[in-house]
Amino acid sequence: MIHDHDRSGWIGASDTSKVMGRWDTETFRKWWSVKLGIRQETFTTPAMQAGTAYEGKILDALGIRTRDRQVRIHGLRLRVNYDGEDARLITEVKTHSKAEFRVSKAYWQQCQVEMLASGWGLRRRKECRIAAYRMTEAELQNYFLPIDMGRMSFHPIPYDEEWVERAYLPRLRYLAQCLKTGQWPREEAVQT
Numbered sequence: 001m002i003h004d005h006d007r008s009g010w011i012g013a014s015d016t017s018k019v020m021g022r023w024d025t026e027t028f029r030k031w032w033s034v035k036l037g038i039r040q041e042t043f044t045t046p047a048m049q050a051g052t053a054y055e056g057k058i059l060d061a062l063g064i065r066t067r068d069r070q071v072r073i074h075g076l077r078l079r080v081n082y083d084g085e086d087a088r089l090i091t092e093v094k095t096h097s098k099a100e101f102r103v104s105k106a107y108w109q110q111c112q113v114e115m116l117a118s119g120w121g122l123r124r125r126k127e128c129r130i131a132a133y134r135m136t137e138a139e140l141q142n143y144f145l146p147i148d149m150g151r152m153s154f155h156p157i158p159y160d161e162e163w164v165e166r167a168y169l170p171r172l173r174y175l176a177q178c179l180k181t182g183q184w185p186r187e188e189a190v191q192t
Contacts, residue, residue: 007166008037010072010079011175013117016109023187035179047138051095053143058093058133061083071117076169078178080117087092090114090128101132103155109168111157116164130155 009018018031035038059067064084071080084091092111094101109127119125134151171190178185 007034007041008034009077009179011035011077011082011172011179013078013113013140016168017106020168023185026063036068036111036182047095047097049116050140050143050185051093052107052136054084054133054139054147057147058095058131058152059091061149061152062091062131064091071120073117075118075176076172077179078113078117078172080114082114084140085118085126088126090118090126092130093137093171094126094130094132096132097135099134101130101134101153101155103157104162108157112160112164112168115157115159116168125159127159128157130157166181 005100015031023027023032030039030041034041056067060085064086066086067082067084069082071082072078073080082090083093087122090111092107092114094107107130111130115128117123118128132153132155133147134153136151139145174190175185177183
Protein backbone atom coordinates (compact mmCIF):
# COMPACT_ATOMS: atom_id res chain seq x y z
CA MET A 1 0.00 0.00 0.00
CA ILE A 2 1.47 3.34 -1.06
CA HIS A 3 1.74 5.84 1.77
CA ASP A 4 3.38 8.74 -0.09
CA HIS A 5 0.98 9.89 -2.76
CA ASP A 6 3.31 12.53 -4.26
CA ARG A 7 3.83 11.30 -7.81
CA SER A 8 6.00 14.19 -8.98
CA GLY A 9 9.60 13.77 -10.06
CA TRP A 10 9.34 10.04 -10.73
CA ILE A 11 7.79 7.70 -13.29
CA GLY A 12 6.23 4.54 -11.90
CA ALA A 13 5.50 1.11 -13.31
CA SER A 14 1.78 1.93 -13.26
CA ASP A 15 2.60 4.95 -15.50
CA THR A 16 3.91 2.73 -18.29
CA SER A 17 0.79 3.07 -20.42
CA LYS A 18 1.36 6.86 -20.43
CA VAL A 19 5.03 6.42 -21.33
CA MET A 20 4.05 4.14 -24.22
CA GLY A 21 0.94 6.01 -25.33
CA ARG A 22 0.51 9.14 -27.42
CA TRP A 23 2.01 12.30 -25.97
CA ASP A 24 -0.20 14.78 -27.82
CA THR A 25 -3.33 14.09 -25.78
CA GLU A 26 -4.97 15.93 -22.89
CA THR A 27 -4.53 12.80 -20.75
CA PHE A 28 -0.77 12.91 -21.29
CA ARG A 29 -0.62 16.67 -20.65
CA LYS A 30 -2.39 16.26 -17.31
CA TRP A 31 -0.17 13.31 -16.36
CA TRP A 32 3.04 15.16 -17.30
CA SER A 33 1.90 18.19 -15.29
CA VAL A 34 1.64 15.92 -12.24
CA LYS A 35 5.13 14.53 -12.92
CA LEU A 36 6.53 18.07 -13.13
CA GLY A 37 4.85 18.93 -9.82
CA ILE A 38 2.69 21.73 -11.22
CA ARG A 39 -0.57 19.84 -10.80
CA GLN A 40 -1.89 17.40 -8.22
CA GLU A 41 -4.41 14.70 -8.86
CA THR A 42 -6.29 12.64 -6.31
CA PHE A 43 -8.72 10.43 -8.19
CA THR A 44 -10.40 7.61 -6.31
CA THR A 45 -13.54 5.48 -6.57
CA PRO A 46 -15.24 3.15 -4.08
CA ALA A 47 -13.88 0.17 -6.04
CA MET A 48 -10.33 1.57 -5.83
CA GLN A 49 -10.70 2.13 -2.09
CA ALA A 50 -11.97 -1.42 -1.59
CA GLY A 51 -9.10 -2.82 -3.68
CA THR A 52 -6.60 -0.94 -1.54
CA ALA A 53 -8.29 -2.16 1.65
CA TYR A 54 -8.20 -5.78 0.47
CA GLU A 55 -4.65 -5.80 -0.94
CA GLY A 56 -3.00 -6.75 2.36
CA LYS A 57 -5.64 -9.39 3.07
CA ILE A 58 -5.08 -10.93 -0.35
CA LEU A 59 -1.31 -11.03 0.20
CA ASP A 60 -1.89 -12.57 3.65
CA ALA A 61 -4.07 -15.27 2.09
CA LEU A 62 -1.27 -16.01 -0.39
CA GLY A 63 1.32 -16.20 2.38
CA ILE A 64 3.32 -13.26 1.03
CA ARG A 65 5.05 -11.37 3.82
CA THR A 66 7.34 -8.95 1.94
CA ARG A 67 5.28 -6.08 0.61
CA ASP A 68 5.31 -2.44 -0.36
CA ARG A 69 9.01 -2.39 -1.22
CA GLN A 70 10.07 0.48 -3.42
CA VAL A 71 12.85 0.36 -5.99
CA ARG A 72 14.29 3.62 -7.33
CA ILE A 73 16.47 3.86 -10.39
CA HIS A 74 17.61 7.46 -10.20
CA GLY A 75 19.12 7.76 -13.67
CA LEU A 76 15.82 6.74 -15.24
CA ARG A 77 13.66 8.61 -12.70
CA LEU A 78 11.90 5.24 -12.27
CA ARG A 79 10.21 4.45 -8.96
CA VAL A 80 8.54 1.05 -8.72
CA ASN A 81 6.36 -0.07 -5.82
CA TYR A 82 5.82 -3.81 -5.42
CA ASP A 83 2.57 -5.03 -3.88
CA GLY A 84 4.20 -8.24 -2.69
CA GLU A 85 7.25 -10.35 -3.45
CA ASP A 86 9.46 -13.19 -2.39
CA ALA A 87 12.98 -14.15 -3.47
CA ARG A 88 11.97 -15.00 -7.04
CA LEU A 89 8.46 -13.65 -7.70
CA ILE A 90 6.67 -10.30 -7.75
CA THR A 91 2.94 -10.49 -7.05
CA GLU A 92 0.90 -7.62 -8.44
CA VAL A 93 -2.57 -7.61 -6.85
CA LYS A 94 -5.54 -6.55 -8.94
CA THR A 95 -9.19 -6.61 -7.90
CA HIS A 96 -12.08 -6.71 -10.32
CA SER A 97 -15.82 -7.32 -10.51
CA LYS A 98 -16.16 -9.10 -13.85
CA ALA A 99 -16.83 -12.83 -14.15
CA GLU A 100 -13.38 -13.40 -15.65
CA PHE A 101 -10.20 -11.34 -15.31
CA ARG A 102 -8.27 -10.46 -18.44
CA VAL A 103 -4.76 -9.05 -18.38
CA SER A 104 -4.96 -5.63 -20.03
CA LYS A 105 -2.14 -4.15 -22.07
CA ALA A 106 -1.55 -1.62 -19.26
CA TYR A 107 -1.23 -4.38 -16.65
CA TRP A 108 1.11 -6.38 -18.91
CA GLN A 109 3.28 -3.29 -19.40
CA GLN A 110 3.29 -2.56 -15.66
CA CYS A 111 4.59 -6.07 -14.93
CA GLN A 112 7.30 -5.70 -17.59
CA VAL A 113 8.62 -2.62 -15.81
CA GLU A 114 8.37 -4.26 -12.39
CA MET A 115 10.52 -7.13 -13.66
CA LEU A 116 12.98 -4.71 -15.28
CA ALA A 117 13.39 -2.85 -11.96
CA SER A 118 13.81 -6.07 -9.98
CA GLY A 119 16.90 -7.02 -11.99
CA TRP A 120 18.40 -3.59 -12.59
CA GLY A 121 22.16 -3.86 -12.14
CA LEU A 122 21.85 -7.53 -11.18
CA ARG A 123 22.31 -10.78 -13.06
CA ARG A 124 18.83 -12.09 -12.39
CA ARG A 125 15.42 -10.48 -12.42
CA LYS A 126 12.31 -11.72 -10.66
CA GLU A 127 9.32 -13.18 -12.42
CA CYS A 128 5.95 -11.45 -12.15
CA ARG A 129 2.41 -12.64 -11.80
CA ILE A 130 -0.90 -10.92 -11.35
CA ALA A 131 -3.07 -12.23 -8.53
CA ALA A 132 -6.57 -11.19 -9.54
CA TYR A 133 -9.34 -11.27 -6.96
CA ARG A 134 -12.98 -10.98 -8.00
CA MET A 135 -14.74 -8.78 -5.47
CA THR A 136 -18.44 -8.88 -4.75
CA GLU A 137 -20.76 -6.02 -3.85
CA ALA A 138 -20.59 -7.20 -0.24
CA GLU A 139 -16.82 -6.60 -0.20
CA LEU A 140 -17.25 -3.12 -1.62
CA GLN A 141 -19.45 -2.37 1.39
CA ASN A 142 -17.52 -4.28 4.06
CA TYR A 143 -13.72 -4.34 4.15
CA PHE A 144 -13.62 -7.05 6.85
CA LEU A 145 -14.89 -10.07 4.94
CA PRO A 146 -12.52 -13.05 4.54
CA ILE A 147 -10.77 -13.81 1.24
CA ASP A 148 -12.50 -16.49 -0.83
CA MET A 149 -9.68 -18.31 -2.64
CA GLY A 150 -12.24 -19.65 -5.12
CA ARG A 151 -12.43 -16.15 -6.60
CA MET A 152 -8.65 -15.79 -7.01
CA SER A 153 -6.93 -16.30 -10.35
CA PHE A 154 -3.24 -16.16 -11.22
CA HIS A 155 -1.72 -14.78 -14.41
CA PRO A 156 2.03 -15.25 -14.96
CA ILE A 157 3.56 -12.54 -17.15
CA PRO A 158 6.62 -13.63 -19.13
CA TYR A 159 9.39 -11.04 -19.46
CA ASP A 160 9.69 -9.50 -22.93
CA GLU A 161 13.26 -8.23 -23.08
CA GLU A 162 12.94 -7.02 -26.67
CA TRP A 163 9.89 -4.85 -25.84
CA VAL A 164 11.63 -3.43 -22.76
CA GLU A 165 14.91 -2.66 -24.57
CA ARG A 166 13.59 -1.43 -27.91
CA ALA A 167 10.21 0.10 -27.12
CA TYR A 168 10.10 1.12 -23.46
CA LEU A 169 13.62 2.16 -22.39
CA PRO A 170 14.23 4.71 -25.19
CA ARG A 171 10.98 6.49 -24.30
CA LEU A 172 11.67 6.29 -20.56
CA ARG A 173 15.22 7.63 -20.96
CA TYR A 174 13.96 10.58 -22.97
CA LEU A 175 11.16 11.32 -20.47
CA ALA A 176 13.63 11.06 -17.58
CA GLN A 177 15.82 13.69 -19.26
CA CYS A 178 12.79 15.93 -19.81
CA LEU A 179 11.78 15.47 -16.18
CA LYS A 180 15.27 16.40 -14.95
CA THR A 181 15.34 19.57 -17.08
CA GLY A 182 11.67 20.50 -16.67
CA GLN A 183 10.98 20.25 -20.40
CA TRP A 184 7.81 19.32 -22.19
CA PRO A 185 8.48 16.06 -24.11
CA ARG A 186 8.05 15.77 -27.86
CA GLU A 187 7.33 12.26 -29.08
CA GLU A 188 9.16 12.78 -32.35
CA ALA A 189 12.38 13.47 -30.39
CA VAL A 190 12.59 9.91 -29.04
CA GLN A 191 15.48 7.92 -30.47
CA THR A 192 14.38 4.33 -31.16
